[in-house]
Amino acid sequence: MTKQKTAKQSEVVMTEMVLPNDTNTLNNLMGGKLMHWMDIVAAIAAQKHSNRIVVTASADSISFKHPIALGNVVTLKAQVTRSFNSSMEVFIEVWAEDIPANKKTQTHRAFFTFVAVDQNGRPIEVPELVPETEQEKELYEGALRRRQLRLILGKRMDPKDAVELRAIFEPDFGKEGNRE
Numbered sequence: 001m002t003k004q005k006t007a008k009q010s011e012v013v014m015t016e017m018v019l020p021n022d023t024n025t026l027n028n029l030m031g032g033k034l035m036h037w038m039d040i041v042a043a044i045a046a047q048k049h050s051n052r053i054v055v056t057a058s059a060d061s062i063s064f065k066h067p068i069a070l071g072n073v074v075t076l077k078a079q080v081t082r083s084f085n086s087s088m089e090v091f092i093e094v095w096a097e098d099i100p101a102n103k104k105t106q107t108h109r110a111f112f113t114f115v116a117v118d119q120n121g122r123p124i125e126v127p128e129l130v131p132e133t134e135q136e137k138e139l140y141e142g143a144l145r146r147r148q149l150r151l152i153l154g155k156r157m158d159p160k161d162a163v164e165l166r167a168i169f170e171p172d173f174g175k176e177g178n179r180e
């Protein structure tokens with residue numbers, strides 16, 4: 001297995017057009033359809049990083065602030081931000097484009113987590129991710145806090161163990177003599 005891969009190596013860009021079958025009764029893209037596309041583009045990014053079968057472990061909160069209209073072209077970009085043991089956090093950005101009006105708007109950003117598994121569905125180790133650009137480094141740094149938050153919410157981590165997360169709210173936490 002390759003021990004390290006850059007974030008860029010996992011980049012995936014997917015383009016779709018909103019067709020009548022994808023819309024609700026207001027002629028806007030259905031949320032579930034968008035989440036389906038997000039899941040696919042992010043899974044491909046995680047596969048590119050790990051060269052393994054991957055399963056969706058979690059999707060962080062997605063809010064639908066901007067409706068995407070029938071006929072719009074939707075671009076989804078996904079890239080792995082950081083890998084841990086078997087899991088990978090993927091950052092997804094979505095843009096909606098009204099090509100005749102020459103208008104493109106970023107509509108969504110989200111983080112999904114995928115786990116690489118073997119043929120029996122058991123988690124398996126993935127390569128380390130190396131961030132290169134400033135944005136990649138920023139996303140890499142934040143990934144540890146986001147991981148702790150989602151593992152606490154999923155009741156997989158005791159909040160007491162979330163060192164990086166606690167440090168945001170308790171600046172002295174973790175310093176010599178201040179650890180519980």
Ligand SMILES: CC(C)(COP(=O)(O)OP(=O)(O)OC[C@H]1O[C@@H](n2cnc3c(N)ncnc32)[C@H](O)[C@@H]1OP(=O)(O)O)[C@@H](O)C(=O)NCCC(=O)NCCS
Binds near residue numbers: 084087113150154156
């Ligand atoms: C995801 C899955 C493989 C984890 O298996 P598990 O037996 O719980 O394995 P572990 O407890 O060893 O966790 C493995 C990794 O998953 C991560 N993980 C598990 N649940 C998670 C969650 N809700 N959010 C984020 N990461 C999660 C763990 O943090 C761990 O990461 P690490 O190896 O990088 O440290 C397993 O729960 C599964 O197969 N889920 C169903 C996946 C699926 O069908 N997805 C489609 C959605 S319908």
